Amino acid sequence: MNCKDTRYHIQLWLQAAGTDAGSEPDGESLRHIKCCSACRLEYGDAVLDQLLRQQSAPVARDGFFDRAIIAAVQRNTGASQLWGRGFGALAASVAAVALVVGLWGGVPGTSSRDVARDAGVAQILHEAQTVRVLIDSVAARDRATITIELAENLELEGFPNQRVIEWQTDLLAGRNLLALPVRLKDQGESYLDVSLHHGDEQKAIRVSVRPAGTSMQLGALPIRA
């Protein structure tokens, strides 16, 4: 076998290797490669190229792209452009953040209130801070209703003196992030309730809010019906 034929066979092998990882050039080609430095070089390059092409791409950690985009917007706008008119053109000063995980799973058509978990967050007095609620949904839910109910001493930025705010949104399957910029108005303990409704399903979570510096008991408050 000559160099031309060998290189042709290397190309054939490369094409086949895309679908059959165990393949390798035929014995005659390999014998030629062993004896021919130019073809050895070509073969080595071909093997390397193939290995590199077959490397799987690194995958980002869950939620990173969402976090990165939000952070990019916040760094450029101080969060003033993050929230659109639908949720109040809220110029929230996003500082310390609490992450509260809410689960919304189970069998469609059933209540999943029993899997709710309460959580707490410390707030700096008179300063808007964002409480983020993660909603894990096993399936996409169109026009789910989200209701926020606030204690008297808590205010949602952009909604002064309004204790109940309700709107509809589409939840996608997987984790959905709900960001609520809230302001604690006095030194007392406070809370906000987040309720989700979709068809027969409902789910509620209470987030206890206390001034920063005070101790907090997570999960101490009862789940609202």
Next chain:
Amino acid sequence: MTIVNRLSFLSPSARRFDTLVRPHLPSLYAFAFRLHGNPDDAEDLVQEVLAKLYARASELAGIRDLRPWLQRVLYNQFVDGARRQRSRPEAAAPEHADYEIEDPTGDPGWHAEGAELSEQIDRALARLDHDQRALVVLHFMEGHTLEELTRVFDAPLGTLKSRLHRARAKLKHLLEMEPFAPGTRVVDIREQQPPADAMGNGQ
């Protein structure tokens, strides 16, 4: 993860930015990861790039082939960061000390399979110069032609070809991939007698 309010609550400008860049983020992250060799620095790099790009969101909308453009921005950001790192007195170590993972142990020939081989390739990539590494990643792993990459690296085709040649040679050396070197898969047939007419040399 999906932002509940991404569609309904993000401001129009934030939504436009999201729509423009999101399809390219997996590729950008993969590129950043290959450049840095770890997820934390990769996330920082992508985050830094997005923060810079947001201010240029209107410009992004006018770019016809956005992905190579974004990759170029990310690469330049990476190079700037590497330069700053080198300029610090405490960072006087060899260029790739940050990426160096322990040398392959045992017999690291390219007969290795699966995850082991993948790790060997990652380690070898980390030991390339960053311009070689970026070229290898974008050409072989992201599938860009060298012609396309002349715009990403702002370098002529000939420069990229010779850079790729050097990168290949170094990778083969690092992976101990010289055909018929001990430990390669080809060793399986070494016991076979080559036919007399196969003893030519590069004809």
